[in-house]
Amino acid sequence: MLAFVGLGIRGEESLTLEGLKELQQADEVYAELYTSPLPKLELPNLEKIIGKRVKVLDRREIEEGEELLKASAVKRVVLLVPGDPMIATTHVALRLKAISLGIQTKVVHSSSIISAVAGLTGLQNYKFGRSATLPLDQTSAHPYEVLGENLERGLHTLLFLDVKAEESRYMTANEGIRYLLQLENQRQRGYFTGKRLAVIVARAGGDDCLVRGDRAEKLAEVDFGPPPHALVVPGKLHFLEAEALKTLAGVPPEILAKQESLQVKGLKEELLEEIEKWIEKLEKKVEPLKSRPEMENILAYLQDSEHFRKRGDLVKSFECLIWAWALLHTSRDKLVEG
Amino acid sequence: MLAFVGLGIRGEESLTLEGLKELQQADEVYAELYTSPLPKLELPNLEKIIGKRVKVLDRREIEEGEELLKASAVKRVVLLVPGDPMIATTHVALRLKAISLGIQTKVVHSSSIISAVAGLTGLQNYKFGRSATLPLDQTSAHPYEVLGENLERGLHTLLFLDVKAEESRYMTANEGIRYLLQLENQRQRGYFTGKRLAVIVARAGGDDCLVRGDRAEKLAEVDFGPPPHALVVPGKLHFLEAEALKTLAGVPPEILAKQESLQVKGLKEELLEEIEKWIEKLEKKVEPLKSRPEMENILAYLQDSEHFRKRGDLVKSFECLIWAWALLHTSRDKLVEG
Known part of the structure; x- marks a missing residue:
């Protein structure tokens, strides 16, 4: 039996009661912490709560899955993952492999930046288009294209900022903004000029969660503290969304008034x-x-x-x-x- | 102090440890259960876990917010909401009202159908376009248009099925499918013919969660049991997504092979x-x-x-x-x- 248990966005405190029960019943507990950083997670504290040791696996060990699958074939095994499980492709692949070996699987859901970001910014979930990741290394215009597609339809965009936890590299919101400004400079489609309204969500779900919106050129200069960061680019705003951005993200009202003029024609x-x-x-x-x-x-x-x-x-x-x-x-x- | 605490998608078992702490410290606990049905929620059990009474508010009481805000001004109050809080506009409006009255607010995130549906179906989250709700009463073509927009870009669509909890009315997946087929009949754009691959997720997060994919005309005839249901219409499939749909949703392979031919040109x-x-x-x-x-x-x-x-x-x-x-x-x- 292999249960994928979500750690949520906060660390051990965003474990669910169902997840906790699963952990208490488990013979072995593994964790992967490379798909997303969890700043609030304290492993010793987690081990105390569940009353057993947690073995952290690296990317290769998750991808190959050998140890995990061998254990799951004969024991009750939990794999702890950041956020809601199965968002990363590698978890889906692992689950399919387990099923093909006749191992029973289970998913225990938890909170995810995907739904949290709507609540934290006050932007309505059903007005988000597809999301994309701003990459640390290779230079791809894909996120810029996704942003353009969404803006053409008046939709909001959630941009994940790349994480290479093994190398302790986390893209900051500032780097993300500079990346997009650079693409704008090359492509000149008007999707992300310095005047574009953007919203940063830093450490979503944590007590020190920070939500801040302003013109991109302004945000690029601000220090948002430790990772993880996420970047949201709003499309057309309903008046309640505009109100929320003012109140929850401190967006200056004069920027909201000019938001209409930054629309991209489809x-x-x-x-x-x-x-x-x-x-x-x-x-x-x-x-x-x-x-x-x-x-x-x-x-x-x-x-x-x-x-x-x-x-x-x-x-x-x-x-x-x-x-x-x-x-x-x-x-x-x-x-x-x- | 007003804390919005997410109940997650499962009921009291998908409360997080942070949410539980918040509830234990609260002077008063309210709940709204009309924005989404939680089949697994047992209120007496929840009350036992947190050691205090929960007062369930109806739609009007949440929208006006009088009792809640009055209590929050002088006491530590928790409002329990299904799923991840703040996805419903009414919660955002309530939070803004509280802040404008000088009341401190807090959000405790939990699991949501929004991220769960990707994991349960094996479809990749970043390939979902915007979502829409299939309405119980008024006849709107909006969800059909949203589906079309997404299909033109090869994206998946999550369609929420309307809930009118006060009247104990929950749209079933079958009704949702018939609604879309009817729109197809009127509009003839090829977005949702009987041949279209669709995936039903019933009771996401529950032990009796059911995930089943097939041609729409086939699914329309199946009984998926009690609500809540959600409907997913996949766009272009990565091979791992196709594999997952076969394994996790029982989609017949011959349908997956024909999926390419159902693409809608943008x-x-x-x-x-x-x-x-x-x-x-x-x-x-x-x-x-x-x-x-x-x-x-x-x-x-x-x-x-x-x-x-x-x-x-x-x-x-x-x-x-x-x-x-x-x-x-x-x-x-x-x-x-x-």
Whole structure:
């Protein structure tokens, strides 16, 4: 039997009663602490609470899983993991391996930065788009792209800051912000300029938890203390969210007032706007010429465009409009100028 | 002092040690149980564990908050809430009200369906797009639109099923599926046909937790037992996710093999494909005519298109191509036919 027991975001105090029971009944207790740092965790204290020793495994030992699986095949084993178990791929892989060996498994859930971050900032959970990790080493534009996708839809983004616990390396919020500013500098899409509102959550769940929001360029200069940090980039704000950011994250009201102007236009929105603009332009030109026989083709394109727009096929709708416009300007007996 | 203490997804057993301490120190303990049903919660048992009475408040009493805030102003008060606190807007509003009255507040996090669902299904958390709620009463297409947005980006979707605890009404997974099928019938966008792979999570965190995936039309016929249920619609699957769905959710392998073909094309993808198609078509036509003076304009449009595509401005890039194409077909001395 292998039970994955979540340590939550705080350390031994965010163990659940179910987790505690599981630990008390266990023959062997292992822990992995490399997928997320738990600043509040005190191993001796945890060992005292559960009344047995905890053996901490490193990344290789978890990934290979040999010792764990061997023990689980004959004994009641608990693997303690930071946060809610199974968020890290490596835990899922280990669980599947155990099941394939005929070992019974169990998951005891606990608190996670994923839901905590919504509560701590007051941003509504269902308005978060996908999340991404800002990496310590390799330079990837993926988090920047994810941020852009979310902003285009008015959604908030949770950016995890990379952890290499084996090397005692934890990305700070400041490094995360600089990383994104650098990508903005390269890509120039307006997703993360120095003016962008960002919110830092440091040591979520701890007594010294810090939540602070401001313009990115301002936050980059602040010292948020020890890890772990997380970075949130809000999208469009409901008034209650704006209120919460003022109260819970100390965001200056003048920044919230300017938040609307930092919205990023999505492809769909852009295409719809373009379509409307062209229809208006075309209708003005077409109206006085409607009865002329050369117009038949052009009017047909206009009709098609409307048809496609209604069906939600914006690409075809737009295409028809450009055709109509081009025909107007290039027909043998020039119908319009300019 | 007002502490929001999460009950987690399981009932009194998913209280954390920190939450328990908070409850033991409290002068008064309130609970709200209407934002999510906790099938495993046994109030008398909870009262025994914490050694004091728990007063359950209804929706109106939480929203107005009068009794709670009055007590919190002079005493140590705990409000117990299902899951991780502050996910429901009403808790955030209550916390802001307390702070504005000078009352100290605190949040004790616990497990939430939001992170649990990833672990239980084996789907990776960072591949979930935004979530939405399937409503019991009003008929809204919003969840269908959210699902579509996510599928276009290959992302998974967590759909909450509505709860009206005061009326003992809990949407079942079957009702949720029928709701989405009905929207599909009306909108015909291919987001949720009967063939769509869906995964049900019933009673997440409980000992009788059930995770089951299949085609939507199949799942609609299955009895998943008592609430709460949640519905997950997977997007593109990593091989480890596919493996997990087979093992943890019993998804038949032949459905996983067909999952690729159910992908929904996004606007960006569509536009990029159109641009590529037109460039190829145009280059073939243009090549033999390149040296003719009438081609100057057309070649300029082609160049502009390339320039805009590189900058990521797909709408303008596409527009230039249609212009080039239209000019080729309508120039005074017809350059090409058909």
